[in-house]
Amino acid sequence: MNPSSASIAVTVVGGPTALLEWAGLRLLLDPTFDEPQRYGDHPDALEKTSAPAVSFDALGRIDAALVSHHHHEDNLDHRGRDLALTLPLVVTTPVGALDLGTRGGTARIIGLADDEGLALDDPGVVGAAVAAHAPEGARLVALPAQHGPDEWAERLGPVCGFLLSAPGHPTVYVSGDNSEVGVVDTIVARHGQVDAAILFAGAARVDDIDAPLTLTAERARAAALVLGARRVVGLHVDQWTHFSEGRDALEREFAGLESAAGGPLLAHTPLGARTEVAL
Template identity: 75%
Template sequence: MKTPPRAFSLTLPLVVTTPAGADDLTVRGGAAQVVGLADHAALALDDAAAVGAEVADRAPAGAALVAVPAQHGPAAFAERLGPVCGFLLTAPGHPTVYISGDNSEVAVVEAIVDRYGQVDAAVLFAGAARIPAIDAPLTLTAADARAAALVLGARRVVGLHVDQWTHFSEGRDALESEFAGLESPAGGPLLAATPTGSRTEVSL
């Protein structure tokens, strides 16, 4: 995590990340309660002892956050790039939301669907991030984001991680072009319009 977002995260009531990420953040201090989840571990969001009263009081009964695998670029570089994860946000009677994290591989998404089933909404980190030392995307390309969305069976997709950083090799225009013509069963385009700096309500 870059320095400004790391500092911001430590002002929040709760930060959930990988165990290694939690170790790094904890030593830096801050007001946040930091929880590290291994792949497939779940955190009860309505449990004040686990997440703090500020989060638990807002969570629906039975709400949980499940850490799921993610692969940040080619497997050969996993140790160098460090561990990453995605999440499933679930609650009885509420939509299931998948958050990809810095995952670059559709095969990882397929394995998640095989284990947990399809989802209602997907938040996909795209942008095809690249660095000079590694000749491969470190996050989803626009084409792979489309493929992942279809595998997930999502009724709506939110595309993130496509602008404001120089290491993105594809911008929002590439993502919008790839999703052009894909309609949601809930009505309207599958890819939600999410203007920067504006609050967006996403219908499912």
């Protein structure tokens, strides 16, 4: 674990989307910037209920987009995809990289398999614009994630999480649309515990699958304890009708849990605001 004086900053845009400031890098998580709309006419069509709390332009410099998966609008909507492709770097799943690579844009696109990593300080890998802001030894690793119960995971498609690490900086886990605490157990066994956990919660549900497709508040609490996180940031709890639990459910579940850094384990990260999260 890194010194308790370390911190990250998070600007919550809505849904899974946030700007993460870590170790000098500014990383956009799962870009969604469409206006409210319904995506199709079928019964399970996803519906966005509110506009982004922060505009893309207001976020300032962005070094890279980390896209947990490309094939569901609540993680990469139309405008979010187009904007991501203007950035210096997009990192996603291998199949996501293949798809995004056909859509134009100027971004360098990298697909990582589970437990595959890259050096964020290597301009030959991530490009000079990203490497210029990365500390020496900074690494990004793609992590396993499972989007729903075993019997539905293949239909719902490949998803990944991410692990950020660098000497002298906090380790940060981004869950992506993972619903299973057992997957988190595997991650900790392979990579160890972390300083900060950014968990996609909301207990997403659709009519024909009788199970949560992302972490419930109860599972988010369990995952945080397995991860040994000094602080938790909750995302993926607003702006979409298929999220069955909101921010209030997370707050109830984490009530009384204290951080080793002092204060509540669950960071208070208001929608639309930049929040520094002490670790």
